[in-house]
Amino acid sequence: MHKGKGMKFVGDSRVPAERKASQIPKDYSEYPGRTEAFWPNFLLKEWLVGAVFLVGFLCLTLAHPSPLEGMADPTNAAYIPLPDWYFLFLYELLKYEFASGPYVLLGMIGLPGLAFGALLLAPFLDNGPGRRPHQRPIAVIMMLLALVSVVWLTYTSASHVNWEERAEMNKPIPPTEVEIDTSHEGFAAYETSCLQCHGDALQGSSAAPALIGTEHTAEEIATIAKEGIGSMPANMFTGTEEELEQLVDFIISVNEQAAE
The missing domain is CATH 1.10.287.980 (plastocyanin oxidoreductase)
Structure with missing residues (x-):
């Protein structure tokens, strides 16, 4: 540093911290037009570039909002995270x-x-x-x-990935309060074969989905109970055909109540 010229900080990662005496260059102020002061010139340019990028990014998020999904649902075993x-x-x-x-x-x-x-x-x-x-x-x-x-x-x-469709499919299902009729003739069959996985109020669990809000028909529910679906194995229901009909009627009645 020469007297009267002041100290210059140069934003250049190629300048090593330790140099031999023979490798020390002349004062950077002796190269006009090729260097600049770190403060405020160099840092001001960095801030301006960062501000332009930030404004552009914010405009992009306003023009194309992110299709956010619903809150995490640990009971949804079919969800595939990305x-x-x-x-x-x-x-x-x-x-x-x-x-x-x-x-x-x-x-x-x-x-x-x-x-x-x-x-x-x-x-x-x-x-x-x-x-x-x-x-x-x-x-x-x-x-x-x-x-x-x-x-x-x-x-x-x-x-x-269809992000909008994925977000729509993974919207949280609001909890539906239904009163379970334990006197229903199909509740006994549900309690024996289904309650352990699907919950006492058909709300589902980490092992099985909720049965409230199901779009399956009575015939499909009966088939699933006997043959299984997805991770649900076959022969989970071991009762008689009459008990199976009572079970299906119980599940349908609970869903009808929840839809009201």
Whole structure:
């Protein structure tokens, strides 16, 4: 630092912290037009770029609101969770053969670790003095490759999901208070075969869905009780045909009451 010229802070990651005496350059103020003061010039530009990006992002969220789903429902065993949009590229990566199945650890840890590690090492692998893209080919190529990969994987994953329909399907079902008629002749069959999984008020549990609000017909309920569906095994109901009819009538009557 020369007398009267003041101290200059330069925003450049390529300037090492420790340098030999023979490598110490001249004062940066001796290169007019090629350097600038960190405060306020350099920092003001950073703030302006950040403000423009933030305003643009807020306008995008107002124009295209995120199709949020309902609150998490631990009793819905059929729900398939998806990561947030900024992790969709990692989710899509796990769909490829080389990153799934027996190679899932490679997809979860190996490939992302190599990619992010390479980006961290990019400034050290290409520390040339030039600032223009063609003067720093290694860093530019690595950054473009990472950007294209993330955008492509995110787009591919998002294009296979109808987000509005998914949000509509996963809206929380408001709790319906119904009075269970324990004197109904089908309640005994329900208590014996169904209550343990579907709950004492047909509200469902982590092991089985709710029976209130079901859109199945009487014939479909009878078939499901005997043959099962999804994760529900067959032959869960072991009563007689008469008891099965009473069970179906009980479930239908409770749903009719809830619909009123």
